[in-house]
Amino acid sequence: MKHKSVWMHIGAGSFHRAHQAWYLHRLIQQGDDSWYIALGNVRNDATPMLTELAKQHGEYVLETVSPEGERHYETITSIKKILPWDEKISALIEQGSQENTKVIAFTVTEAGYYLTPNHELDLTQPDIQADLAGQAITIYGALEKILTARVAKHGKPVTLLNCDNLRHNGERFRHGFLSFLRQKNNHDLSHWVEKNTTSPNTMVDRITPRPTPDVRERVKAATGIDDHVPVMGESFIQWVIEDDFINGRPKLEQVNVEMVDSVLPWEEAKIRILNASHSCIAWAGTLIGLNYIDESTVKEPIYQMAWRYVTDNVIPCLTPSPLDLANYRDVVLARFSNPYIKDTNQRVAADGLSKIPGFITPTLIECYQKGITPQATAILPALFFVFFERWAQGKLPYTYQDGVLDEALHKKMMLSPDALTQFITNPTLFGELAQSTDFQQLMIKTVADIKQWALNNH
Known part of the structure; x- marks a missing residue:
């Protein structure tokens, strides 16, 4: 799969598997397999799920249900690589520094950006302090390590794509990240990020509850597949993205993603x-x-x-x-x-x-x-x-x-x-x-x- 382009996703929650992974799966279903997802997490809270997912070669069943109660089952195949967690986030760093990784996307929840009401990075937060001291607990600390390795290897551009419910999410993440780098006096990386990355604003929507044991039971009854990590969501889905990718992107418009000038x-x-x-x-x-x-x-x-x-x-x-x-x-x-x-x-x-x-x-x-x-x-x-x-x-x-x-x-x-x-x-x-x-x-x-x-x- 070396020649294929990689969408690295940070944040291995249910939402990613019911939303972004579903859209890339639809592209594969249409015969366009030029992109695949490498999935990992900054923290170790998703490790049990990722371990099970790795045993299933990244495949899992998505159950969707309409307001009328119609259930639909689909095996999602877009996640081809699981990035195992360790404290040094070494798998994320290794994947993110690869030349064929062209998009680094993330879902870390609204609180995961540590912004004040004026949308500035909240430097008083203990997690931010820890990352300023060299750890990788937040998206900022993680990306600093990933992109430092990328610059050292080849310095090819990459799109940093926020998929969370944050107003002006691309802009606000970017401002927080650049503030973090400046606070660390990492001016070289800060200048590289300004020139070699884009952060489009996005709007994502699909209600995705935390999976309960009965999802697994229904999946097995309906499909015969004993999936240890199925996911379920509503039938409604929407994704609107500003078309500002710096190093190529999947043909998302082919699967009804709305590519717009302003989200x-x-x-x-x-x-x-x-x-x-x-x-x-x-x-x-x-x-x-x-x-x-x-x-x-x-x-x-x-x-x-x-x-x-x-x-x-x-x-x-x-x-x-x-x-x-x-x-x-x-x-x-x-x-x-x-x-x-x-x-x-x-x-x-x-x-x-x-x-x-x-x-x-x-x-x-x-x-x-x-x-x-x-x-x-x-x-x-x-x-x-x-x-x-x-x-x-x-x-x-x-x-x-x-x-x-x-x-x-x-x-x-x-x-x-x-x-x-x-x-x-x-x-x-x-x-x-x-x-x-x-x-x-x-x-x-x-x-x-x-x-x-x-x-x-x-």
């Missing part, structure tokens, strides 16, 4: 309508004792929270748009209502400390700029506050996962008598609104309303 309208609609509503539903559902997104979405008060947030505040902020935003809202809420996906509130409720500034605060700020009081949007951070308070009290029904959570610090804050004041005056979460009396009063009232609602409905 902005799609990205804003996705992040504000889909991602923010998803979190709203997960936090609200958890507060009234529900476990799944679909059962939470079909509860009328929760459906209304999400619907009003989009209708009253997001659509006015995003108009004019080339997309039919009202239709997009309805499609999204229908997808969330799919009873066959069984996406958990736990998965979607994660990373709230990054989602508030990333997905929600921009709408709050723009509403005030337009003279609109963002009552419908204020419900989202209010839900998270009550949810987060329960986390601090040990009253959540599951473990809360958050990439920027400082357990001791946040527990202390949320258990203090002035927890709400500290929360709503936090510029990391709310930017300029942290100093706004109007916003503070709106939040105090909204949090009280949510607490009452949760009490009445639990």
Whole structure:
């Protein structure tokens, strides 16, 4: 496979295997096998899955399910190489430095970029500090080592492709990475990155829950394949990419990837309508004792929270748009209502400390700029506050996962008598609104309303 081009992917989660790997598999199905994926991880949390995947030669079954309950099974064949993990990420470095590796893509979640609300690299984060001292815990530390080896070998250009739900994801990752290199005084690599890489913005979409044991059972019953690492997702899928690849790319337009000049309208609609509503539903559902997104979405008060947030505040902020935003809202809420996906509130409720500034605060700020009081949007951070308070009290029904959570610090804050004041005056979460009396009063009232609602409905 030496002559073939390699798409190296960092981030071996379910989403990559249900999304990017599926598109490259479709190309292979069409007879274009000029690209394949080499898959690895920066951290060792995916090692058991990668070990099983290696035993299956990178192949696995993807189960998709429509809102009507139609299930479809497909063996995905685009991952031809598994990059085993070690502390020195040596397999990633070796693959990334190969001349035929022409795209390095990654899914490390929103929190994995360690950005402040002003989109600057947060140098106070312990993981960033560790990488500045020479480790490779974050995408930045990993890429520094990979690209240093690449430059030493041949210095051929490479596209660095962000596939996460981060607004302006290519630009913001790139700014963070270059800031990291400058902070390390690695100016030679910084100059090389500026000249020899591109970072297109992308918008990715497919709801992909964490696989549960019953997926494996259904796959075996339907296909006869005893797949140890199957993955499942909804039937809906979308990928929009700015066509700015520096060293060639797969013919993604042949498999319905939208190659565009600017991803902005799609990205804003996705992040504000889909991602923010998803979190709203997960936090609200958890507060009234529900476990799944679909059962939470079909509860009328929760459906209304999400619907009003989009209708009253997001659509006015995003108009004019080339997309039919009202239709997009309805499609999204229908997808969330799919009873066959069984996406958990736990998965979607994660990373709230990054989602508030990333997905929600921009709408709050723009509403005030337009003279609109963002009552419908204020419900989202209010839900998270009550949810987060329960986390601090040990009253959540599951473990809360958050990439920027400082357990001791946040527990202390949320258990203090002035927890709400500290929360709503936090510029990391709310930017300029942290100093706004109007916003503070709106939040105090909204949090009280949510607490009452949760009490009445639990």
